[in-house]
Structures are given as structure tokens and as C-alpha cells.
Amino acid sequence: MSEEIQQDSKRQKTNFVKATNVYPQQHHVSRTKRGQVLGQRGGFRGCCIWLTGLSGAGKSTIAFALEEYLCGKAIPSYTLDGDNIRTGLNKNLGFSSEDREENIRRVGEVARLFADGGIVAISAFISPFQRDRDIARKLHEDNGLKFIEVFVDTPLEVCENRDVKGLYKKAKAGQIKGFTGIDSPYERPENPEIVVKTTELAVDECVQAIVSVMQENGIVPRSAMETVKELFVPENKLEAARSDAESLPTLNITKYDLQWTQVLAEGWATPLGGFMREREYLQSQHFGVMMDGGVTNQTVPIVLACATEDKERLEGCAAIALEYEGKRVAILRTPEFYEHRKEERSSRTFGTSNRGHPSVKMIYESGDWLVGGELEVLDRIRWNDGLDHYRLTPNELRQKFRSMGADAVFAFQLRNPVHNGHALLMQDTKRRLLERGYKKPVLLLHPLGGWTKEDDVPLPVRIEQHKAVLEEGVLDPETTVLSIFPSPMLYAGPTEVQWHAKARMATGATFYIVGRDPAGMPHPEGGKDLFEPTHGSKVLTMAPGLTQLEIVPFRVAAYNLKKKQMDFYDPEKKEDFLFISGTKMRKFAREGEEPPSGFMAPKAWTILSDYYQSLAKKAVL
16 A cells, blocks of 8 residues: 555544534624623634744744733733643644644644634644645634744754754654654645744744734734834935925924923834824823724823914914924924813823922913824934933834843833832842743833922932942843833823833833832822822733733832841831831931941942932032
């Protein structure tokens, strides 16, 4: 009997139907309905993403990264991995040709059920034979389900060098028979939807390439793409845009407005395409999200105020140039003017319209109209303060993390100096990530660099203090990136902490550390905090549109008198702990006193103490 006839005979045995008197039943729930109840992005998205390639090609790594990415975008997905399936459903199958065929047949059926349920079924299997992959494809397509074949094209010699499981070594030693690539063939896909080459692309780049194909096939919305939406004019159009800007009527903007222009231009507020139009403003104010094209968290309105005389002068213009200190920095296309309801904006954003709140005061002092439109920024915004090299854009940070080999990024937002209690929380987060199996977690130490109230420590002093913390080894300089977040501060508590978390998603961060009373301040009338101190962290765990981030909750740290260092507070040993408030810390610094040893890195404390003593000297003069 020929080998071909033998193979057909084996397939017939494998595919032989033993069950009789079986009648398929129809579901009462439609795919449309499933799409409405699964995830936060409406629409049926069930499909199969089939990754095929040699052992060691990177299929599982990409599959699990894709799963994590999609779930982070509120798109339900599940990875069917070869080894996992063979430890359960298919543990009764070996690696003969017929067993391999049955393995893939079962996986195809399971993937179809997942897909029919509205879930993105990600299958990561060597699946060496074209015929078996075609059967899996037909199974889906005959049922009206999309099937995306992904060929993970990694050369055999690279797979052999990786040999994470030691299988190639065993196969070459004759300990494993019928091993794909050694003594069993692998049939390259004839016409896959996408080919990814792990020797040329990082894992996140492979994921984005697959998501792009999914978007082209109508499986995921464009808003689910991890593209950072920068608003800079492309280099090849810059000369024409500058010429255009010189001919347009102008609107003068403030330094505060320019900071928000930078935020928009660099993509921190993706998917916003400019200062908010009224529709976007209402979504932000009433729902805390952008709703067009999917749910995107955006709790703080990013708006541009103007005076009545400017509105009357510019209304009806097709475009206007935004001018700062005599320089035209951006073009606002098809501007839309709408009423600036200051009391409502303040109350919804801050929970108060008390003008003793510094941001509320600025709102009431700004123009009576808001103007929104598409923004085209002419040049990278530079402040020429000696700190511009710390102002990395989201795309630059992504590249930085990639070059460091980071497999997890955890972000820490701060507007205050770093003491060892903060450092303890960051150190503990890194430890826990390593315990979870991450190899190279990287910390994004990300101080806010826009406007802050007068009694906050200025940015240059904070940066010097942060550098000292790194230089003294309190935080690991090899796995920490110090960068400046360009946003102004709002002091909007739980509303603002969502903005701080959402913006870090643009950098690719997947973990976010939240502290006590984030973005909080005392009540303008005194006597209490404006916001309940624990609400910020609680809100983050529930906030819509932040599912990409895992929130690392705040743990109370205090000075341990016995250990003479900052430590996580233990209420059962409260007599061992000393709480050093911000007020007490500032008093120490102003009066030149040393805090308890272990409270802050010595060099970092000197920088902070020198700053506060300089203020005291100025006050005397």
C-alpha cells in the first residue's frame, strides 16, 4: 500500500464519526447580542487567530502577548496553547501523523466554539501540515467566522539556538522521533493573512502587526490599535503648513494652553485629534470617556478658552493659528466655538466651584468661550530650561523600553520629592513582578512637568532630587527611566488620577502605582481634605477604558523606629512606627534639621533642604 493511501486511511479512521442520533441545537442568543454583552467595545468580534510555525518560533510568546493586549482593550480573547491543550483535552494523543491530525481537528473545533461565543480564539500550534490548517479554516469560514492565519516565520537555526525546552537537542540525539524540522516536515503556509518575523520584530511589534490585520478585517475597531496619535505636521508638509499658518488669523494662547498643546501633540491624550469639540467635551464631562469608536477613558476636559472678542473675530474661519509669545506654534482646523459654562465645568471636574481652588480660579479667569478643532502642531515644543532631554514622548518611551528589553513597565506618577516610603512601594512592585515571572520589569519614574500651584516644589528641584535618589541606588538606575510628563496639574483627585493613568497607557505601561490621596489637596476653606484619600485608588480599579492597566494599590509606609528605615505599616505594632507628614518634612527642611536616618537618601535630602532654606532666606529679605 502506498504511503499516500496509508495516510488517507489513517485520516479516515481519525475523522470517523461514531456518534449517532445527534441533532445540533440552535442557540437562542444571537451573535449580535453576544457582541453587546461581551467586553466594553460593542460588536461581535468572535474569530480565530491561528499562529503556526516551528517549535521555538515564538508562537506562544506572541499569542499570550496578543491575548493580554486585546483583553487590555476590553476585547475578550483566550489563547489555546499547544502544550496546555496536550495536558488536558488532548492528553490521550501522541505525535503520530494521525494523532497530530486529531490534535489540530479538536483544537479547530474548540476554537470555533470560542469564536462563535464572541471571543477571539488565539491558537498557537506548530500545525505543520497545510491540509490540517485548511480544515480548521474551512470549519470557521463555513460558519461565518473570520480565520486569520499567522505564519511565525523564524528560521530553523534560530529555533535550534533558542531551544527553550531542549527539544531540538533531544531530537538530534534521537530521543524524540518525528520532531518537526528535524525528521518530520513543516509545510510553510501557502497564503497566510500575515507573516511575522521574530528575528526582525519585537514581540509588541508582532502583536501590533496582527492587530492591524484584525482591524483591516473588521474584527477590532480602529480605536483598539495601539497607535499613539501624534499631532505634529509631517516633515514633507511642514513648509506648506508654516506658510499657511503665517496667512491665518491668530489666537494668542497662554503658557498653560501651550502645555496642553504639547500633551495633545505628543499623543498623551490619544485618540483626541485636538482641543475638544462640544461633543467630546460633553462625553468627558458627563461620562468620563470618549465614546466614538469605542470606550476610551478621558475624565478631564482638554479645552481651549477664548474671550468673546476673539470668538466674534474668528468665528466662521476655516482655520486659525495659535500663537505663543509671538510665535505661531499650531493650526486649529475647522474651529467650533461653544459656551464655557465655568461653574458646571468646575463642579463636575473638582466637585467644587470654590475659587479658592487654584484650578477653579484659573477657569473663572479664562475666556467665556471654548474653541475646539483638529490640531496641527508645527514643531516639537521645547522649553529650553535644561530639562528638555527628559521630556520623552510616548513613542520615544516605547522605543526606550524596547531597547532595554523590558517585558513589563510599571509607572509611578508624582509631583512631590521621592522619600524612601515611595521607593519602598516601587521596590516592592518590582519584586512582585519578578515573582510573577517577568524577566525585566522597568520602572517609569514620571514626575509631572506642567503647571503646579505655587507651594509645590518646582520641577528643576524635583528632577535633581530624583536624580540623587537614583545615584544613591535607592532605585535601580539600570531598570528605571526618569522622564517628565508634560501635563499641567489640576488637583482634581479621583477624576484626575484616571487621566494620569490613562496617559501612561500611551507609553505601553501595563502597571500603574497609585498612592494615597492622588491629585488631592486641602479643602479651599481648610479643615479637611477636598477628596477622601482612598477614593483615588478605589476608582482606578473600576474606571472604564483602563483595562490595559493593572493597578498596584497603595500600601501605607511609615518610619520604623526599630529598623530605622521606611517600612510598610503594621497596625499591630503601631508603637514601632512614626508618621512623618509633608508638613513635618517641610519644617525639617526649612529649619535645616535632619530627618530620621533612612527617611530619604542623604544627597536627595540635601537638595530638598537647600531649596526650602533658600525660600526662608528670600522671605527674610
